[in-house]
Amino acid sequence: MKIRIGAALAMVMALGAANADAQPAKNIDAHLAAAKAAAEFDFTGTLARTCIAPQTGPGRDVAPGPAPDRKTWFTEPAKVFDNLYFVGTKIHSSWALTGSDGIILIDTLYDYASEEAIVGGLKKLGLDPTKVKYVIVSHAHGDHVGGAKLMQDRFGPRLVMGAPDWDAIEKSVNQYPHGKPKRDIVAADGQKITLGDASVTLILTPGHTPGTISMIFQVKDNGRPLTIAYSGGTAFNFVNDVPHFDTYINSQRKMAEAAARANATILMSNHSEFDSAVTKIKLMAARKPGEPHPFEIGAEAVARYFKVTDECAQAARLKLL
Numbered sequence: 001m002k003i004r005i006g007a008a009l010a011m012v013m014a015l016g017a018a019n020a021d022a023q024p025a026k027n028i029d030a031h032l033a034a035a036k037a038a039a040e041f042d043f044t045g046t047l048a049r050t051c052i053a054p055q056t057g058p059g060r061d062v063a064p065g066p067a068p069d070r071k072t073w074f075t076e077p078a079k080v081f082d083n084l085y086f087v088g089t090k091i092h093s094s095w096a097l098t099g100s101d102g103i104i105l106i107d108t109l110y111d112y113a114s115e116e117a118i119v120g121g122l123k124k125l126g127l128d129p130t131k132v133k134y135v136i137v138s139h140a141h142g143d144h145v146g147g148a149k150l151m152q153d154r155f156g157p158r159l160v161m162g163a164p165d166w167d168a169i170e171k172s173v174n175q176y177p178h179g180k181p182k183r184d185i186v187a188a189d190g191q192k193i194t195l196g197d198a199s200v201t202l203i204l205t206p207g208h209t210p211g212t213i214s215m216i217f218q219v220k221d222n223g224r225p226l227t228i229a230y231s232g233g234t235a236f237n238f239v240n241d242v243p244h245f246d247t248y249i250n251s252q253r254k255m256a257e258a259a260a261r262a263n264a265t266i267l268m269s270n271h272s273e274f275d276s277a278v279t280k281i282k283l284m285a286a287r288k289p290g291e292p293h294p295f296e297i298g299a300e301a302v303a304r305y306f307k308v309t310d311e312c313a314q315a316a317r318l319k320l321l
């Protein structure tokens with residue numbers, strides 16, 4: 001009896017292995033090729049992170065490590081559009097959208113960088129940190145939520161995050177040794193965060209984390225309005241199973257549609273690795289009057305960004321079958 005079950009199992013396993021090999025392998029290659037084609041030279045960092053060497057699981061609930069050497073992360077803040085200022089690091093982005101009634105801050109970096117890069121950066125640029133009335137955190141990983149408590153405690157802005165990410169902060173045992181930001185506004189899909197003439201539309205894009213928020217908002221370049229699609233979460237450091245990838249893929253398509261509908265011609269992310277923000281800011285110094293803005297890549301290129309993450313996620317999903 002034992003032997004029979006063993007033989008049957010072996011047969012089932014052999015069949016399973018054959019099925020897993022034959023069809024999907026070709027499809028995985030097709031998705032990788034489609035992602036590579038879509039990336040062109042615009043999104044090599046995104047391609048590398050999601051197709052070439054993707055992460056395969058979530059991080060653990062551990063305390064943040066010691067702050068790295070300042071030299072590895074510090075970069076000067078910069079005015080990038082008439083009403084959008086970069087107050088991030090070499091690796092992570094934080095943006096100040098200025099309006100007639102104050103500032104909307106998008107993402108807050110790691111705890112160790114938030115004081116100098118955000119508070120110091122705003123001051124260096126002639127902006128008043130006490131005018132920050134909203135802080136939108138794309139998702140509750142340490143590299144974007146780290147400075148949320150500092151901002152909330154010191155300047156009292158409203159803090160916006162996705163419901164499941166508020167839950168994750170509350171559940172975390174080790175990740176907030178200096179205290180947690182207090183639950184405030186729970187982001188709703190399509191909600192507008194408006195401050196005078198500045199407005200950000202929230203698009204819920206679960207996947208990278210269950211509460212990831214992406215955004216659509218308008219800026220001006222020498223008075224000319226331009227629309228930004230801000231992708232709130234990119235890498236695959238979540239539970240790698242089929243349902244999680246399905247959620248992630250649906251969100252990439254949802255955001256691609258929202259970007260197309262809004263005619264977004266700029267793609268931003270919260271990591272320079274994905275949108276080359278720091279390099280583009282350097283390029284701005286060499287921009288001559290009448291030349292295009294380095295961040296303005298066009299609606300077709302914005303669509304290609306979401307094609308890269310979609311195709312890479314499909315490849316990773318097929319590898320699980």
Ligand SMILES: [Zn+2]
Nearest residue numbers: 139141208233
């Ligand atoms: Zn993250």
